[in-house]
Amino acid sequence: MRRLMRQLLAGPYIVWIIGFILLPVAVILYYAFTSDTGGFTLENIAAIADPVHVKSIVLSLKLGFSCTLVCLLLAYPLAMILSSFKFRHQSFVVFLFILPMWMNFMLRILSWRLLLSNNGLINTFLERAGIGHVKMLNTPASVVFGMVYDFLPFMILPIYNSMARIKDDIIEAAKDLGASHLTILVKIIVPLTLSGIISGIIMVFVPTLTSFVISDLLGGGKVLLIGNVIEQEFMQGTNWNLGSGLSVVLMIFVIASMALMNIFDKDGGAAVW
Amino acid sequence: MKRFSLLSAVLLLACLSVCGCAGGTDGLKDSAAQGSDTLIVLNYGKYLDETVIRMFEEETGIDVKLEEYESPEEMYTKFKAGSIAYDVVCTSEYMVERLISEGEANEIDFSRFTYYKNLDPDIIDATKTFDPETKYALPYFYGTLGILYNTTMVSPEKVTTWNVLWDETYRDSIIMQNSVRDTFVPALRLSGSDINTENPDELTAAADLLIRQKPIVYAYYVDETADEMAAGNAAMALVYSGEAAYAKELNEDLDYSVPKEGSNLWIDSWFIPKSCKNQENAEKFLDFLCRADTAMLNFEYVWYGTPNLKVKEALDEDTLADATIFPTPEILADCEVFRQSGPDTTALYSYLWKKLKSE
Numbered sequence: 357m358r359r360l361m362r363q364l365l366a367g368p369y370i371v372w373i374i375g376f377i378l379l380p381v382a383v384i385l386y387y388a389f390t391s392d393t394g395g396f397t398l399e400n401i402a403a404i405a406d407p408v409h410v411k412s413i414v415l416s417l418k419l420g421f422s423c424t425l426v427c428l429l430l431a432y433p434l435a436m437i438l439s440s441f442k443f444r445h446q447s448f449v450v451f452l453f454i455l456p457m458w459m460n461f462m463l464r465i466l467s468w469r470l471l472l473s474n475n476g477l478i479n480t481f482l483e484r485a486g487i488g489h490v491k492m493l494n495t496p497a498s499v500v501f502g503m504v505y506d507f508l509p510f511m512i513l514p515i516y517n518s519m520a521r522i523k524d525d526i527i528e529a530a531k532d533l534g535a536s537h538l539t540i541l542v543k544i545i546v547p548l549t550l551s552g553i554i555s556g557i558i559m560v561f562v563p564t565l566t567s568f569v570i571s572d573l574l575g576g577g578k579v580l581l582i583g584n585v586i587e588q589e590f591m592q593g594t595n596w597n598l599g600s601g602l603s604v605v606l607m608i609f610v611i612a613s614m615a616l617m618n619i620f621d622k623d624g625g626a627a628v629w
Numbered sequence: 630m631k632r633f634s635l636l637s638a639v640l641l642l643a644c645l646s647v648c649g650c651a652g653g654t655d656g657l658k659d660s661a662a663q664g665s666d667t668l669i670v671l672n673y674g675k676y677l678d679e680t681v682i683r684m685f686e687e688e689t690g691i692d693v694k695l696e697e698y699e700s701p702e703e704m705y706t707k708f709k710a711g712s713i714a715y716d717v718v719c720t721s722e723y724m725v726e727r728l729i730s731e732g733e734a735n736e737i738d739f740s741r742f743t744y745y746k747n748l749d750p751d752i753i754d755a756t757k758t759f760d761p762e763t764k765y766a767l768p769y770f771y772g773t774l775g776i777l778y779n780t781t782m783v784s785p786e787k788v789t790t791w792n793v794l795w796d797e798t799y800r801d802s803i804i805m806q807n808s809v810r811d812t813f814v815p816a817l818r819l820s821g822s823d824i825n826t827e828n829p830d831e832l833t834a835a836a837d838l839l840i841r842q843k844p845i846v847y848a849y850y851v852d853e854t855a856d857e858m859a860a861g862n863a864a865m866a867l868v869y870s871g872e873a874a875y876a877k878e879l880n881e882d883l884d885y886s887v888p889k890e891g892s893n894l895w896i897d898s899w900f901i902p903k904s905c906k907n908q909e910n911a912e913k914f915l916d917f918l919c920r921a922d923t924a925m926l927n928f929e930y931v932w933y934g935t936p937n938l939k940v941k942e943a944l945d946e947d948t949l950a951d952a953t954i955f956p957t958p959e960i961l962a963d964c965e966v967f968r969q970s971g972p973d974t975t976a977l978y979s980y981l982w983k984k985l986k987s988e
Contacts, residue, residue, distance in 0.1 A: 577850065577986065
């Protein structure tokens with residue numbers, strides 16, 4: 357009886373999994389492999405080869421890579437500084453980095469649009485400073501910028517967590533044995549934080565690859581990512597079959613990128629997962 | 630044992646969903662029971678003065694429930710889902726046409742109306758494009774598609790042609806509509822095509838024109854356009870006259886023009902769907918909207934062109950002369966109403982749109 361009770365505790369989760377994960381995926385798969393008349397077809401999957409779709413998925417990958425790289429380059433040194441200086445309010449500083457996440461991310465992106473626009477605050481400042489007007493909004497660069505701004509905490513946290521777990525003794529031992537700073541970084545810190553780096557990469561790369569709201573808001577409708585194509589098929593084109601087919605292809609890309617990352621992650625079980 | 634518990638969980642889920650559905654139908658039955666004195670109205674957001682609804686409720690004792698939506702496509706999804714039995718719906722003419730062709734609209738007996746004669750016969754005539762015998766739709770507001778421009782950056786004589794949207798001098802300060810049909814209008818008219826053309830070559834040619842324009846376009850916006858123009862972030866924007874009137878209120882440097890090549894005339898209209906529970910009440914409501922005082926309240930609330938002649942009689946000359954609100958007959962002569970395109974053309978539009986956006 358007690359065992360039954362314990363199993364019942366998993367009930368809500370089972371309901372959740374069936375209702376909100378398995379069922380929707382099944383529906384997507386059904387739509388993806390049928391035509392609008394209901395017959396089986398591979399056309400919706402093959403549609404990814406269309407030059408328009410290739411272009412948008414290549415752009416998504418490109419922006420995803422750049423965003424992940426920038427996040428990594430910003431987050432890694434930052435996590436190192438945060439964990440190496442043992443100052444008193446360390447946890448407060450970490451808290452500061454998470455603070456923006458308390459605000460709705462749409463609001464934050466919308467405010468960036470105000471700042472970056474033609475007559476925005478930044479351009480006004482640049483003109484006053486004599487540098488002149490710079491077109492920033494509605495370019496792929498502004499989309500990457502918005503993504504970095506939104507997803508940076510997801511890179512910092514896992515890396516910081518794995519870095520904080522490295523014992524000082526290990527670093528001291530290395531120093532005693534005459535290792536240089538560079539050797540310590542390359543041979544000790546990076547390998548020990550690898551799982552954090554990998555979960556950080558996954559947590560940034562996957563949402564950037566599938567995002568469509570940021571490119572809509574900061575791209576001014578001029579930057580078409582694969583997420584925007586799918587959204588258009590569902591909302592305006594009302595071709596749910598094509599939209600589902602492209603979603604399945606995108607899922608394959610996501611799973612592939614996660615599998616690729618897992619190969620590098622030898623100790624398994626990344627920090628956040 | 631394990632299998633059993635999983636099964637029971639699934640059963641529990643099934644139970645819950647059945648209960649949920651049952652609850653849902655109960656709710657529907659409730660509204661059906663009230664059917665006689667309740668009217669469920671589906672309309673664009675902020676497109677009807679609340680006072681008018683209160684007045685209608687007081688005068689007739691009919692309880693009005695107002696539901697709102699953003700885009701015609703959203704309305705279509707909401708309507709087709711069928712979870713709420715709407716009694717009367719207002720939407721864009723091409724969507725009315727689509728629903729009429731799908732057999733979703735009830736005929737309206739306008740002879741029972743007291744105030745139908747208040748409406749401008751010319752506008753009723755224009756609704757014949759989507760309602761040939763004028764028996765399904767009641768025009769509510771109308772307007773045009775044109776160029777909203779900032780007079781400090783663009784001179785008025787330049788915006789008399791759609792060509793200005795391809796002018797290099799305005800690089801990065803042109804806003805286009807982030808919706809397919811509207812953005813295609815300038816390109817189609819410039820290449821001499823009808824805005825309702827279903828000819829793939831003409832549509833492709835128009836798309837090529839738009840692809841050539843893309844590098845100088847600042848952005849493709851919908852709801853943001855008026856605010857961006859008021860903030861002076863762009864010199865010109867392709868907008869609906871209603872949006873233009875709103876933007877002009879925010880910034881007096883803005884003005885609106887419909888280019889000489891011709892444009893789109895839109896007529897948002899009411900229709901009574903098949904799901905209507907009480908045809909008489911729905912017609913009473915529509916008749917009420919045609920009355921001079923309520924039509925005036927609604928006009929002052931939205932400031933779009935009204936087909937109500939009694940309202941026009943009461944307006945001052947400045948308002949009547951404002952071509953943003955009331956397009957002149959010369960402008961209207963060159964404007965056409967959108968027709969719902971066939972499935973092949975819709976698919977081609979969707980594809981060309983993606984192509985334009987991915988360039």
